[in-house]
Amino acid sequence: MTRRSAELSAASHLSARPVLVRRLVEALGGRFSTEAGIDVDAGSHEIERWALAATLFGTRISAATAIRTYQVLHRAGVSTIGDAGRRTWDDLVSLLDAGGYARYDFRTASRLLDLASFVAQHHPEGLAMMGATRTDSADLTATLDALPGWGPVTVNAFLRELRGVWPAATPPVDPRAEASANELGLVDPGEVLNIATLEALSGAAGLDVRDVEAALIRRSLRRRRDGARRPERSSELGAGSGEVA
Numbered sequence: 001m002t003r004r005s006a007e008l009s010a011a012s013h014l015s016a017r018p019v020l021v022r023r024l025v026e027a028l029g030g031r032f033s034t035e036a037g038i039d040v041d042a043g044s045h046e047i048e049r050w051a052l053a054a055t056l057f058g059t060r061i062s063a064a065t066a067i068r069t070y071q072v073l074h075r076a077g078v079s080t081i082g083d084a085g086r087r088t089w090d091d092l093v094s095l096l097d098a099g100g101y102a103r104y105d106f107r108t109a110s111r112l113l114d115l116a117s118f119v120a121q122h123h124p125e126g127l128a129m130m131g132a133t134r135t136d137s138a139d140l141t142a143t144l145d146a147l148p149g150w151g152p153v154t155v156n157a158f159l160r161e162l163r164g165v166w167p168a169a170t171p172p173v174d175p176r177a178e179a180s181a182n183e184l185g186l187v188d189p190g191e192v193l194n195i196a197t198l199e200a201l202s203g204a205a206g207l208d209v210r211d212v213e214a215a216l217i218r219r220s221l222r223r224r225r226d227g228a229r230r231p232e233r234s235s236e237l238g239a240g241s242g243e244v245a
Contacts, residue, residue: 018206020185021207024215029214030207031211031214033053035063036050038050040161040165045128047165049080051080052112055081058151058153063221068099069098071099078092082120085120111149115148118147131166137168140166160174163195172194172195177220181216
């Protein structure tokens, strides 16, 4: 291959990346909060809703089950962690069961009540206000990590979808997103998918960086679920999702 041919091939590959990114998001979906009917860009109440949903996503269940369970809770008037604290343990178990959360219903009902009590005592202004006023990422992460039943997995799942909403919501790019990006050729060999690179990819595709990261994670989860071992072609991208956290 001549130098000119190599340059043209590289340019063609780079120009194809935005198309592939758009196809990925269209096929697999973007933000998990959006799929749950939550718009974290719309204000504090929506962020409080996402905090409850993220708590459900933190358990090793499918994204579909977590979303279905959140929607059952929401229809019953349990939209936020505070709402959960105003219900009885039996009420929560029944709602969790209705959403398909039966495997973890007892433990999760107890965890939700403990979480609601802790938030009411230590963050009476609400998690949304707490996050909006903090500018130190490490401090914010440590504060969220201290919530009963939360931990690094839930914290990162929660913060990923608050990039650009909270000033200190700056978690590292999820390793599963980086693995998918490498397998799909969205980054050059050996290149690290940091947030700047991910934002550049998203911008070139005309998409929100949160949707692109979520789609890359969804692909990784689907591949793990299906036991796939080879990178698929762009034409093979299809619907599906798995655990989010």
